[in-house]
Amino acid sequence: MTDVIVIGAGGGGPVVAKELAARGLDVLVLEAGPRFADPENEWTHFEDDVNNPITGLFRHGPGDRSRPPWLRDLPQNSFVWQVSGVGGTTLHFFGNSPRAAPGAFSGYDGADRDMYDTAHLFPFGYDELRPYYEWVEATLPVQTAPMGAKEQLFLRGAAAMGLPHQTSLDTTRAAHRAQQNAILQPAGTAGRTHDRSRLHHPEARGCTMCGHCYQGCFLPLGAPRNLKAKRSTDNSYVPMMLTADAWSPQGRPVTLIADAVVSEILVEQVHGETTARGVRLTTAGEEHEATAPVVVLAAGCIESPRLWLNSTLPNPNGWVGRGLTDHHMDAVFGVFDEYTGQTRGPGSNARVDLPGYGGIEQVGLPPALIAYALNFSDSGIHGYGRAGSVVDSAGADSVGRLVGRDLLDTMSDADRVLAALVISDDDVEPDNRVTLSPILYPDEGGPAPRVTVHHRRRSARTRRNRDHATRKAVELMRAAGAKRVHRCDWPPLILHSQSSMRMGVSDQDSVLDADAEARWVKRLFIADNSALANSLGGPNPTLTTQAIATRTAERIFAKYFGGSAWVTHENPVSSIADRVTAAVIERGI
Amino acid sequence: MATTMAALVGTAGVFARESNASPLSETPAVRDTINGVLAFVVPGNDPYSHQQGMWTDRPGGVTAGTAESLERTLDQASPMPLLGPAAGNLPGAAAIALLLNTFGVTADPRAVSGPFAAPFANLSHAAKAQVFEWLDTDPRFEGLVLKFVVNAIPTLAAFAAFSEVSAYDRTRREIAGRPVGWELSRYAGPSDGWDEFLGYYGGIDEVEG
Numbered sequence: 137m138t139d140v141i142v143i144g145a146g147g148g149g150p151v152v153a154k155e156l157a158a159r160g161l162d163v164l165v166l167e168a169g170p171r172f173a174d175p176e177n178e179w180t181h182f183e184d185d186v187n188n189p190i191t192g193l194f195r196h197g198p199g200d201r202s203r204p205p206w207l208r209d210l211p212q213n214s215f216v217w218q219v220s221g222v223g224g225t226t227l228h229f230f231g232n233s234p235r236a237a238p239g240a241f242s243g244y245d246g247a248d249r250d251m252y253d254t255a256h257l258f259p260f261g262y263d264e265l266r267p268y269y270e271w272v273e274a275t276l277p278v279q280t281a282p283m284g285a286k287e288q289l290f291l292r293g294a295a296a297m298g299l300p301h302q303t304s305l306d307t308t309r310a311a312h313r314a315q316q317n318a319i320l321q322p323a324g325t326a327g328r329t330h331d332r333s334r335l336h337h338p339e340a341r342g343c344t345m346c347g348h349c350y351q352g353c354f355l356p357l358g359a360p361r362n363l364k365a366k367r368s369t370d371n372s373y374v375p376m377m378l379t380a381d382a383w384s385p386q387g388r389p390v391t392l393i394a395d396a397v398v399s400e401i402l403v404e405q406v407h408g409e410t411t412a413r414g415v416r417l418t419t420a421g422e423e424h425e426a427t428a429p430v431v432v433l434a435a436g437c438i439e440s441p442r443l444w445l446n447s448t449l450p451n452p453n454g455w456v457g458r459g460l461t462d463h464h465m466d467a468v469f470g471v472f473d474e475y476t477g478q479t480r481g482p483g484s485n486a487r488v489d490l491p492g493y494g495g496i497e498q499v500g501l502p503p504a505l506i507a508y509a510l511n512f513s514d515s516g517i518h519g520y521g522r523a524g525s526v527v528d529s530a531g532a533d534s535v536g537r538l539v540g541r542d543l544l545d546t547m548s549d550a551d552r553v554l555a556a557l558v559i560s561d562d563d564v565e566p567d568n569r570v571t572l573s574p575i576l577y578p579d580e581g582g583p584a585p586r587v588t589v590h591h592r593r594r595s596a597r598t599r600r601n602r603d604h605a606t607r608k609a610v611e612l613m614r615a616a617g618a619k620r621v622h623r624c625d626w627p628p629l630i631l632h633s634q635s636s637m638r639m640g641v642s643d644q645d646s647v648l649d650a651d652a653e654a655r656w657v658k659r660l661f662i663a664d665n666s667a668l669a670n671s672l673g674g675p676n677p678t679l680t681t682q683a684i685a686t687r688t689a690e691r692i693f694a695k696y697f698g699g700s701a702w703v704t705h706e707n708p709v710s711s712i713a714d715r716v717t718a719a720v721i722e723r724g725i
Numbered sequence: 726m727a728t729t730m731a732a733l734v735g736t737a738g739v740f741a742r743e744s745n746a747s748p749l750s751e752t753p754a755v756r757d758t759i760n761g762v763l764a765f766v767v768p769g770n771d772p773y774s775h776q777q778g779m780w781t782d783r784p785g786g787v788t789a790g791t792a793e794s795l796e797r798t799l800d801q802a803s804p805m806p807l808l809g810p811a812a813g814n815l816p817g818a819a820a821i822a823l824l825l826n827t828f829g830v831t832a833d834p835r836a837v838s839g840p841f842a843a844p845f846a847n848l849s850h851a852a853k854a855q856v857f858e859w860l861d862t863d864p865r866f867e868g869l870v871l872k873f874v875v876n877a878i879p880t881l882a883a884f885a886a887f888s889e890v891s892a893y894d895r896t897r898r899e900i901a902g903r904p905v906g907w908e909l910s911r912y913a914g915p916s917d918g919w920d921e922f923l924g925y926y927g928g929i930d931e932v933e934g
């Protein structure tokens with residue numbers, strides 16, 4: 137009998153599954169997208185082939201690419217860039233694993249405590265989460281990122297601005313540092329050669345600095361799946377959950393079914409309470425029901441509220457789907473006379489944290505993504521019009537979409553460009569939300585989601601934060617030596633989606649309690665970014681989601697299976713441990 | 726333009742199943758329109774770039790592979806009728822072409838005649854920019870999927886032009902020659918690794934606490 141059903145094999149679901157499988161529970165994981173079991177042969181380094189957001193391998197849609205993607209109704213200039221499939225959006229993430237700002241949690245008493253979204257804090261303190269951070273950081277593992285040319289240039293600019301070098305995991309002040317990344321450090325020949333014949337495992341170990349994080353990590357060539365450099369869940373938690381019996385004394389391997397679309401969460405009334413009892417799913421063209429004492433929803437910030445609404449589950453305070461945060465991003469590009477190495481090395485190995493505002497990340501991209509980023513704007517076409525924009529250049533030399541000669545000039549040498557991603561600590565606002573589309577025709581998952589973001593009407597604090605961080609990014613580029621700086625003024629490019637099914641202090645503006653259990657449906661937990669209470673003060677969300685998912689697994693085990701907590705009593709097994717590797721090789725995972 | 730656009734857009738309403746959409750082959754001038762977009766975003770030495778008055782001396786965004794890829798992307802991004810029955814319930818690239826050409830004629834009525842079947846492709850670069858400014862700000866698109874689609878046109882064109890698609894064999898999933906966008910950006914091309922490792926910032930390779 138299945139103990140727990142997990143819906144979604146992205147950044148959060150496999151964490152709960154792995155932890156509970158290690159305790160001996162029978163876990164079933166259902167993933168709507170495909171499973172890429174042989175990435176060395178299934179993936180390429182070509183940008184359109186993999187990353188075309190509509191037709192690429194890494195899109196939000198079915199594995200059959202002759203079919204359209206699963207559409208979202210976006211009633212504004214925007215794009216939600218998520219990936220379906222085992223690994224989910226971690227397939228193309230950059231592995232950035234900073235801890236959240238302590239100011240995003242209850243009980244924070246720092247001097248800058250009023251700088252955060254104090255109306256929507258986490259319902260527990262930062263110190264409570266720290267052991268879970270440590271557990272996940274050891275499991276993935278998270279390591280200090282190495283330097284390449286673009287990182288050195290970025291941090292040179294940050295240092296020239298007078299920002300101190302942060303040498304701790306917790307962030308307590310404005311500072312610059314190498315990223316803490318879920319990417320294995322380069323060893324052997326990795327990072328030291330571009331000779332393909334010398335980049336096979338085990339001669340090459342860890343990150344080969346190929347420059348293709350966004351196209352999924354299948355390097356070093358020949359490495360067992362759990363020893364691929366980037367710790368996307370397909371390379372870390374998924375191999376662990378599938379081999380739990382091999383590395384945990386009481387472990388049981390998880391059952392994973394890909395291409396399985398869940399269309400309804402099934403409930404029943406138990407002692408007067410609405411209680412989850414299973415799911416309805418479609419796989420291989422046939423509809424099934426699966427039942428379990430506990431259901432974990434981890435389908436992502438858009439699909440989790442969509443599935444809730446399609447299942448007509450209770451929503452008495454109306455907060456299902458509300459409060460979506462996205463870090464109100466922007467991008468700044470510098471053009472340099474010197475080599476930047478923009479197209480080489482990991483996606484982001486350096487950052488600036490601006491507590492109370494957000495932060496800035498150095499971002500490396502291959503050329504098509506650079507061009508995409510330079511052409512995505514809420515400020516019209518540079519040199520022609522402003523499209524009613526509500527921002528200025530923030531001190532940059534240009535703002536808006538770059539086309540024609542402007543684009544050609546900026547793109548004339550991709551390795552003399554440096555990109556900075558601006559990530560703002562944005563407020564939870566109820567009208568930025570996920571609903572069901574009244575327009576799009578339903579797909580196999582039911583009525584499609586509509587994602588509404590009032591980009592030009594964000595809260596005053598959110599706009600302040602974005603403006604501050606963007607100006608700092610422009611300043612950083614100039615301090616690093618850029619001869620020309622461009623501000624994109626991105627519309628919502630939703631790469632960090634958070635808090636649409638938020639946990640909260642108050643039952644008036646949250647969906648989940650402090651244990652991530654749904655307030656209105658017992659035995660239903662949520663373990664993806666949507667469960668976050670807010671946008672974390674700006675840092676990337678995956679590590680915090682995984683830490684909270686670990687904590688949620690403990691709560692599930694204690695409350696419904698009579699077990700006890702383990703994080704503070706045991707040492708975690710690393711996903712690169714020999715026991716895991718041996719099982720991965722033996723089972724051909 | 727207002728009356729024409731009301732007929733095109735105002736009746737779009739609730740989208741029907743994709744199978745009800747008119748096939749691309751029934752619509753004229755789609756390829757010319759798409760090439761006009763690609764020349765606008767990434768001009769080169771092609772006739773579309775010369776026509777708009779902004780060109781270069783080497784290949785740009787206008788290639789058969791790039792246009793084909795962009796059309797496929799637009800078709801899949803909006804496989805439902807984007808425009809109303811008065812406009813033939815057109816989906817994808819065909820609907821976008823009709824929209825660009827309608828706005829294009831408004832930007833410059835002389836665009837109905839010219840070397841290309843698509844009025845948009847006959848426009849100057851500045852007039853094309855005016856079309857996109859209108860598309861970015863037209864209040865009739867607010868709240869419609871069309872808003873997302875029209876905003877995405879130049880962005881997806883830029884992505885296509887600098888990707889591998891100008892020289893990509895989709896069947897073999899290999900490139901046959903050097904893609905134009907890689908040449909324009911001096912991109913060395915994909916690799917399984919680079920000798921980029923320069924050590925650790927401040928000599929610190931491990932952080933705690």
